[in-house]
Amino acid sequence: MDFRFGPEDEAFRQEARAWLDEHLAGDFAAARGRGGPGSEHEGGEARRAWERELGKGGWIGLGWNAEFGNRVAGLTQQVVWAEEYARAKAPGRYGHIGENLLAPTLLAYGSEEQKARFLPPIARGEELWCQGYSEPDAGSDLAGLRTSAVRDGDTYRITGQKIWTSLAHDADWCFVLARTEEGSSRHHGLSFLLVPMDQPGRIEVRPIRQLTGTSEFNEVFFDGAVADAAHVVGGAGNGWGVAMGLLGFERGVSTLVQQIGFAEELALVVQDALEAGAVADPVVRERLVRQWAELRAMRFNALRTLGSSEPDAGAPSVAKLLWGSWHRRLGELAMQVRGVAAAIGPGDWSAQTPYELDAMQRLFLFTRADTIYGGSDEIQRNIIAERVLGLPKEPKGS
Structure with missing residues (x-):
């Protein structure tokens, strides 16, 4: 599959950019940039209202079909939307689980009655x-x-x-x-x-x-x-087969959108490294370059997987292994570039206010769990070993 953006994609980009610029204003302006890793609690009411706004604009479920009340967009246009969403620093999605996990599962395994009942409210941003x-x-x-x-x-x-x-x-x-x-x-x-x-x-x-x-x-x-x-x-x-199908969506398709957010976080870490003078350290420079290169490799791997017409039993596990460990290392690097200042919170210590964290400190703490949730690294390696490489199963109790 050719993943270069064509004239139709660029026209779609302009439409998406204009809509986001127009609607991320007024009541939604304060929600920009809120709801990222470690701060999903922020602006809940505004972000729920934002889901309904996205639904009215037809921006939920771009990969579905028009039967369920949304616009239809090809794969490259879905990537364009994700890129523009990240560029605009739009709020962290409250409807991610419904749109990106349940909906593809219903489309693959659900009855017509189930699709008709549950997909339209997700597309309208009304049910979380x-x-x-x-x-x-x-x-x-x-x-x-x-x-x-x-x-x-x-x-x-x-x-x-x-x-x-x-x-x-x-x-x-x-x-x-x-x-x-x-x-x-x-x-x-x-x-x-x-x-x-x-x-x-x-x-x-x-x-x-x-x-x-x-x-x-x-x-x-x-x-x-x-x-x-x-x-x-x-x-x-038949729940096991359905559940595993859903995990394939969680670990595969949705990671491409996730990587765009990763790029934003990496840019902040680079900015911190420049301001702190950490880039003078060749080890830090090498780690920054490696993070950038690995993120590009993850992107190409995700695009290759999405564009493949052949099923790949190991692809979701490979994707999870790649992004989980990459994101955890990014959190560690975010603290390394700051040096001892990384241990100091942004609050006023003399006022004895509750402990506060800034975005990069939350990133570090939150990413400690990245290699565990969504299926731990050990489980992903077992899946690849047994289902792809055909190696013997791990002995019970080991």
């Missing part, structure tokens, strides 16, 4: 989603989950606990992987359910305070929560 996968004893080992869902007439009753659930405190819906066949184990007997979050007494959300001082992650407790039996995606007992 969270992801109910990880559990206290089943994080990277997702097949070990214990949350159960028991059929009760036309509904399922869900009991169990999920953890590290991003933005669950604001989400309207949660897609939950649960065990629906009693006595089943590992990958068998799982189902992918769409669950409304507004169930007082049946769903409890508890924020988890992180190193950054923020709480966008949550614990979610289900105590007989109700899900419509018609909202099981892919059919009962």
Whole structure:
């Protein structure tokens, strides 16, 4: 596939740029640049309103089809939109999980009724989603989950606990992987359910305070929560295949947009290095150049993967390994270029105000988790070894 931008792409760029410049004003001007890594809690109300504004403009779900209420854009135009969105320092997306994870999954595995019910509200920016996968004893080992869902007439009753659930405190819906066949184990007997979050007494959300001082992650407790039996995606007992398909979207396609934000962060680190004089150190210069070169390589790898007509079982895992370790090293480099000043927060210490962090300090702390969430590096290497290279499976208990 040719990923060079043609005249139509550049015309689309001008349209996107003009729309962003016009709409990131007034009530939305203060939301610019808010909601990045480690600060997803910022400007929640404004960012939720911004999702609806994006929906009105037809900028959500550009890769879908017009049937679900949005404009249609080819792959290169989707890249153009992402680039312009980053250039404009538009708010961090509140609707990312619905648009980039659930929607492609519904398009691939959902029934026509499910698509008609859930895709249009996502395209309008009206319904926000969270992801109910990880559990206290089943994080990277997702097949070990214990949350159960028991059929009760036309509904399922869900009991169990999920953890590290991003933005669950604001989400309207949660897609939950649960065990629906009693006595089943590992990958068998799982189902992918769409669950409304507004169930007082049946769903409890508890924020988890992180190193950054923020709480966008949550614990979610289900105590007989109700899900419509018609909202099981892919059919009962087929949840593992659906869940793995979704992780492919999470680790593959959406990383291209993510990399544009990475480039913005790298530019800030370079600026700090110049201001602190750290570029005089040849080791720091080499690390800055390496970060830039590796980011370019990640971009080309993502474009190659998106343009390929052949399925690649290892591509999502390779993408996750690349960006997770790259981003963590960027956080470390952000502190290295500042030297001892990196340990000092921007607040007024004499006033005894609550501890504060600036953007680069939040970046460092937040990126410590990049090689863990979304599937740890160890799990990704196992997937590549077993499913791509055909190596023996890792012995149990090792």
